[in-house]
Amino acid sequence: MTVLGSLSRRAADLQEYMDDPACDRRRLDATYARFRLVNRIVAGWRGIYRDHIRPRLSDTMPSTLLDLGCGGGDVARSLATWAAHDGLQLAVTAIDPDERAYEFASRQPGPPVVYRQASSADLVAEAARFDVVVSNHVLHHLDREELAAFFFDSELLCRGIALHGDIRRSRLAYAAYSLGSLPIARGSFIRDDGLTSIRRSYTAKELRATAPLGWEVEERPMFRNLLIHRER
Incomplete structure (x- = not known):
């Protein structure tokens, strides 16, 4: 079966290089x-x-925002920067259970962001709550049980709105990223893992079927799904 042909089904069995604890740290x-x-x-x-x-x-x-699975922390820093530029009060916390992600993110310059090596379950145990809960490119990494727990924790942590952005799988998205990522791929996992991410990601229909009651899927530009939960 060709890769493009296999995009008709979600390739949940594939693993990204960066998820390997023994992967090359420089890459x-x-x-x-x-x-x-x-x-x-x-x-x-x-x-x-x-x-x-x-x-x-x-x-x-003041409002509070939590970024779940922040990776390198760039989304958290961007949100803090945009809010400050608009003269709005927003305190941003970014967490990731991976020590490597935490170490990288906490070294980066930028606006005030609180970084923690922690999981959503850790913050639920602390009875923490935030006005906005977000994640970027996390959903496709999780298996069915982990995804259910992620939704559950998001609802407990959120007192306003939860916004989980991810890739929307398609042949065009795969082809576009395959070509577009070539100039920045050297010395990193950005291309290989990005293509794997597309194959692991959900179509809008699949995500609607997977999400719990009370969540909605918004299809956005650039082959994106946005999963939304509003606290009522």
Whole structure:
């Protein structure tokens, strides 16, 4: 079966190199560093901030935001930067259970962001709550049981809105990324893991069938799914 042909089904059995605890650390750090460029081009968080986050923020009342599975931390830093630029009060916390991601993210310059090596379950155990809960490119990494726990924890941690952005699998997305990632791929996992991510990701229909009651799927540009839960 060709790779393009296999895109008709989600390839949940594939593993990304960066998920291997024994992977090359230099290539992993290079991958984290290049997430900033890739996410800026394809992840669409500027639009998500404009449409879903900024309307909930205030210039006088502080709000809180949690980034689950923050990786290199670039999305958390971007959200903090945009809110500050707009004169809005937003305290951002970014967590990742992977020590390597935490170490990389916490070394990066930028706006004030609280980084922690922790899981969503850890924060649930602390009875923590946030006005906004987000994640980027986390959903496709999780198996069925982990995904159910992730949704459950998100609801417990959220007192406003949860926004989980991920890739929407398609042949066109695979072909476009295969070519577009070539110039930045050297010395990193950014291309190989990105293509694996596309194969592991959900179509909008699959995600709607997977998400619990009360969650909605919004199809966004650049082959993106946005899974949304609003606390009522």
